Amino acid sequence: MVVAVSRKRNRNERPQYGELHSSDVSDYDEVEESDYESEDDQPRKKHTKSTVQRPQQVLESEENSLFKALSSPVVAVSELALEWVESYMAEEDTEGVNSFMNMFNLLLKAVGCNVPVQAHDIISPDSAVATVNELSIHFEKQKYHENPFASNNKDVKHFQKNVLEFFSEVIFYAHEKGCLYQELIDEGQTVLSSDFMTSLISWFSALSASNLRPFRHVATVVTLNIVTQLCHQAASLEVSLERQERQLNNAKNSSNKSKSKRSKIEVIQNNIDRTNIKIGTINEYLDEVTRSVFVHRYRDLDSTIRVECLHALGDWMVSNPAYFLSSAYLRYFGWLLSDPTDAVRDEVVRSLHRLYKFSKGSIENMAFSFRKFTKRFQQQLINMIWKENLASIKINLFAIYSELLKIGFLSDSDKSRICSYVFYLAESELHHKQVGTKLKAECSRFITIACIQATESTVDKHSKYFQKSSGPINTNNIAGVYKLKYLAAFFQESIDEYSTKRPHLFIDEPSVSSWKMLKGVFTDLQIMPEWAGEWELIVKYLFFDTSALIVEGASDKETASIRDSLELSSKDQQFFVSFLSGSVDSSLNGKSRKGLDTSEDSPVNMVPKLACHLADLEDLSSKVTSMYPVFLRIWNDLLGFKSESIQAVYEHSNSIDTYNSLHGRVLQYFLECQEMSYDLVELYKEYFSLLLTSSDERGQNSSNGDTNQLINPNVYLKIEDTILALSTEIMEDLSSKGSSHDVFEATSEQDDPFVCDQKDLCNTLIEISNPVKKLNIIGDIISIIRSVGEPLLDYPGSLLESLSVKLLSKFSFQTLVKLWPRNLSKVIKDVSEAWSSILDFGLICLCWKLEDLMYSLNDGTAETINVDIFMDDMCGIFVNVVDCFSSLNEVVFDPEELPGLSEDTKSLKIELAEFLHMFGTKIADFATSLKAFYDRTKPIHRFRDFDAMFCTSEKLGPFVNGELPKNLEDALMNVFLIREAKLGYLLGEDLERLDNENVNLEEFSEEHDEVQEDTSPQEVVTRFDTSDEEDNEEDEVRVARETAEREARSNARSSMLKFKSDRKIWTQEKLLSVYSMKLLGLIKANSLSSHSTERFKLNGQKLGQTFGTIVSMMSSPDQVNRESGSFEATEEQSAVVS
Structure with a gap:
């Protein structure tokens, strides 16, 4: 079962594998990354038409012993591979082809090809391309194609694994048995490839260049797997070579001068020569496979094949860095960083992460070519985080950033740019967009490494001065103090960086206070063990007077320098209070890292200790307007914690007066605050809700038995x-x-x-x-x-x-x-x-x-x-409000x-x-509430005197008896007409009008927003990133890049305009729907005339599905239960629409 060839190849002649491109190109030669090969643009060998006539009738299910064996989930793959290699070697002198034919037919059968090759088809590697072309024709004519190699069926999911393991074992045993190499090497011979590998590479390369995707896929994956096994063998040979060279060196340095020494040296030298030949042979295989398969398939039209190529390349660089970890191969990762397919870019960053981890955090462990690659593509890697949507890509990017940080490649500006994305994630989560836990963990890891790395030298320099200190800052926590101080400065730079990007990231979303983002980021940091229990140090540091710091053994100049380095500005204090809020949130909500000793962070320990500092914290926060919402957030979190009542904590420590005093201060700030920001309004709403919903109106215990009493x-x-x-x-x-x-x-x-x-x-x-x-x-x-x-x-x-x-x-x-x-x-x-x-x-x-x-x-x-x-007083207010509304x-x-x-x-x-x-x-809410009460x-x-209030024209009678006054009804309908006209204008609808409508509504529909011409760089994604350019870029490539950038900018602008238009339409549709629900309540209550009712539903089918649904409710059963006594029925309906 030996592969026979039609002629003996001259050992000095390089084997031919078809018209394949050479890899002899300079580092980072420019390639248009998006120029993937089409199925018609595959390597072809000129050949004469085969004279072999294939039988007209071929059995569709012709048996293949390897396919049958590997289809079993319990097959002994290693034994099967050994049997195949031995069978191949046994037929070596007979020039048989049965073994190789069986192997090649395995690939065909793996993708469902029912036409196998015959012995006469596979005699010569020169006919590989022609034979594959003929097989492709037969394959396309098949009515049914079963592809077990790529199937997701659980019954055959083991098949691909078995096939790949089989070929790996074949290469292993071919190496062990020797058929991977030539038996005799002539002096000066330049071609080292064995006949076995010559045939294998020829036929598998031809199959990988097929127009048919299944052929290309199976041949590419198997060939890449073979190269992976070759890399393992090359690595083992390198180890053997090092051992043999040490033996040779020891033998030469031996003092023994006998004949046995010379014999031993000669034996060792022969072993070294044979090992070098084997390494050279494997390197020749690697070169041929990459030239004939990889350089074509890495830009295949099928992204799955591109992913397989990149995954294999990453494995090769790890297992055989001496050969593959070079600029010639690293450039493929750089080019495909801009691949249009998410899965490809995901594999690139995944492989790069493995390579950076391989360097073990030291630049000395990085190959020169890898350092060159990193400098070349570093900025592109940093920019990618703003363009990606796939979570796994972002996770691996941050993992790469952490490794680059360890190695020392990132500047301060790079770190701020990267960390600014963390604040984008924090704001996204505040806008109810989900952010994965793994991504948060990688972000936290990056921040932690940055803080520790940046403060190591300062801590080493100053820690000696605090060895005898017994104050709040001492040798035990000085590292944590500097870490927190740096974190505040680092976050400030990152927030400033993020502020420049935000207008292009959140178009219509309201801005979020920085303290909320800081709180969210620090909460996520609590999963890292380096930040466990830091809340207590934050409190100590906040109230520490650096001017009173005594530094033993330091000169006055050094003391002043240390005090300055520890001094907290007002901005730093706000950051620290935000950090404290994050720690409290993490502790009370159980977000601390699992499996760690978090006794200091547990609520049982934290709440009583923190309660001792709340009065001082409130006093500090009240002096800075922007800091008080953060304190109030902490106070509300403690009030809302059900497991440990904060009032009970103060009662147990006999400090109830302090608790009452804190409430007094919070209420006093509320009373004296001249401008209630959105944050303060929301926080005080929560504060009063926590206090007042757990008690009756006299501050007594509620009757529901709630033991978590917060108010006295x-x-x-x-x-x-x-x-x-x-x-x-x-x-x-x-x-x-x-x-x-x-x-x-x-x-x-x-x-x-x-x-x-x-x-x-x-x-x-x-x-x-x-x-x-x-x-x-x-x-x-x-x-x-x-x-x-x-x-x-x-x-x-x-x-x-x-x-x-x-x-x-x-x-x-x-x-x-x-x-x-x-x-x-x-x-x-x-x-x-x-x-x-x-x-x-x-x-x-x-x-x-x-x-x-x-x-x-x-x-x-x-x-x-x-x-x-x-x-009477409410009547006067309502009548005057109606008059103002009419006015x-x-x-x-x-x-x-x-x-x-x-x-x-x-x-x-x-x-x-x-x-x-x-x-x-x-x-409308006023009128609906009054009407509902009256009807009920x-x-x-x-x-007494009910009719005097609700039945006379001087009081509320006109508003609850029958239809509303005409001036009020007209004003309410005019609001509806404005909302209707605005939405109709945006939708481009020609709305129906009644004859008596003489109001010019077009002037309310005109848009006054200026179109934003500029587009943020983060919104422009091209396949010609600037970091992909060569220093001496050719004109045609430069023109192509500029054209692509113009198109990308135009597409980004179009997308942005469409996004803005959609948001405007949704906003107007929501406003119209909410207001229409309020009018519907009045219509159901018979408060509007039939004329207004008909006008209300006139354009019901033109203004979107939501409004159409509301109009249809007019003829449906009563949606507003006027007999329920609920005065907020229309509000609830409006909430549903919102």
Whole structure:
């Protein structure tokens, strides 16, 4: 079963493997990476047509002993390979081809080819290409192709493994038995390849160059596997050669001068010569296979084949670095870093990670060519992280960054650029985008290595001065102190770097406070053992006075230097408090690294110790506005921890006064804060919710048996005092004749006293919005009616009455817009936000009042309540709000109300239309709540003077009996028409209109956003990265790269515009849908006329699926249960739409 050849090859003649490209090219020769070979662009050998006639009838299932054996999951592959090698060698003198024919047919059968080669087909390697072409024709004619080699079927999944193991074992035994090498080598012979390997490479190379993907795949994978085994044999020969050279050196240095010494030296030298020949032979095989297979298949059209090539190349570089770890082969990794397929790039970075780990963190262990490669492609590797979407690629990239950091390749700017991506991940998670745990772990590992590496020299230099120190900073924690100090500086640089990229990463998402990202990143760091238990050191360092630091054995200059290096700036303190927040979050939520001793981080130990420092932490945070939200986050986390009540901790330590005092400070900051940021609003909402939902209105234990009590009468009294103080502040502002702050900050456009009075009202509105917003935060959780609905000390009326009489009843939008247009355009956002707070305040008070009335029906006290008096203040507020809403509607839709607007105020009308939408949303909630209460209680009420309030035209009668007043209904519908027109404009729909619609809605639909022409570099992905350029780049390559970059930039800009357009459409569709749900509640309550109802559903099928669904609900069974007594039905519906 020996492979016969038609002629004996001259030993000085290089074997021919078809028209294959040479690999004799200079390092990093330029190749267009995206220019993958087509199936028609394969190497071909010129040949004459075969005269061998294939039988017309070929058995489709012709038996193949190797295929049958390897198909079994329990086959002894090693024994089968040994049997094959022995059979091959036994037939060596007979020039038989049965063994090799059986092996080649195994590959054909592995991909489902039913036409095997015959003995006469495979006699000569010169006919390999022609025979493969003929096989391809027969294969394409087959009606059914079964490919067990690439099958995912669990019944045959072992087959590929068996085949690859078989060929590996064949090469191993061919090496052991000697048929891998020539028996006799003539002096001066240049070709060392054996006949066995000549045939194998010829036929397998021809099959790997086939037009058919299955042929190419199986031949490529098997050939690559053979090379892998050759690399292992070469490595073992290198070890043997080193041992033999040591033996030769020892023999030569031996003092023995006998004949046996010369004989021994001669034997050893012969062994060395034979080993060198074997190594040379294997290197010849490696060269031929890479030239005939790898250089073509690494850019195959099939990405799976490209992945196999790269995976094999990585194995070769690890097992045989002497041959493969060179620029000639590393360049393939560099080129394919820009491959368009994720799986290929994933394999590149995976292989590179193995190679960098192979260097064991030392630049001395890196080959010169690998160092050259790293310098060449380092920036591309750093830039890749911003372009990739596949998690495994990102994980391996960060693993590479960590190895580069150990070796010393990364500069400070490189580290900041890499770490800036960590903050991108942190913000992504805050926007509810999932980030994998493995990626977080690699990011944390990179940061940890950077901190330890950067502080080692400083710690070694200064640690000797703290050996005898017994203070907060000593020899035991000095390394941790410098590590934390560096971390703060490192994160600051990274955040600054990230800030430059963020506008191109989050287009429409609101910005996130840096402390939230810092907290998230430090929380993730807790999985690393180097950061375990660091929370206590953070607290010590925060309150450590560096000016009092005594450094023993240091000069004054050294002492000053050490103090300066440890001094914390205000920014550093904010970072440290954020770190502490991350540690607390990690501890309370059980995110510490598993399997480590985390006793210091366990909540049982942390909470009591941390409680001793909270008062000092609050005092420090209150001095810096940006730091207080971080403290409040920590405080809320402790309050919300159910397993260990923070109040109980203080009680057990007899420090309940400290606990109460902390609440007092938090409430005092809330009271005195002049500008409530978004973070503070959300945190205080959570704070009051934690306190007030676990107790009744008197601060007593709730009846549900909850033992985690957070509030006591002392704290509850402080909250009531806060509500009273806020109410008093608002009353003072309403009662004062002029506001202390003029938001217009401009010379008067009009001298009319009435107009100036409107300006004062506007200033007062904005000034009271801050305390009103604070009352809303508390009023969302507990009733504030007793404080705002009853007369306050020193004031004759209640807050609700004063708000209605002194502000709302006097406000005139017509006057402001007509006579103060330019000034109003400057403060319209402040005015809109202030009105939103006032309307929310009114809604909250209305809901609490209606709830009190509903409770009275159940507890039998309804007869004692005079509804006309009880609801009088809310009636006045609602009537005045409706008048203001109607006034604003007239301003927006009456062209005579906005005469001669100047160029800088022409957008005022658009802004007023958005203002009108906000107003209409709140008014709809007002009207729905009143109507639902009226419909529910009218048949069963036992109130006094109920009809006087709800049935007379002077009070609330027009709003609950039948249809709404026409001016209110028209204003509500106008808001709907604006939202409808905006969405229709973006969708390009020609909307239906009623005949009596004379409102020009086009002016509200125009887009005023400027198109962003520039595109961030992170958004441009080309296949011609600058790091792939040669220093002397040819003109055609440069032109191609520039063209590709222009196309990529154009595509990126188009994608960005489409993304913005889609987001605008979704935003408008959401606004329309939410508002439509509110109108639907009024329609279900029969509060809108039939005319408005018909107009509402006129364009139901043109404005998206969500709006169409809402319109269809009009004819469906009642979706709003008006008999349920819930005043927030429309809010719940709106939430579903959102």
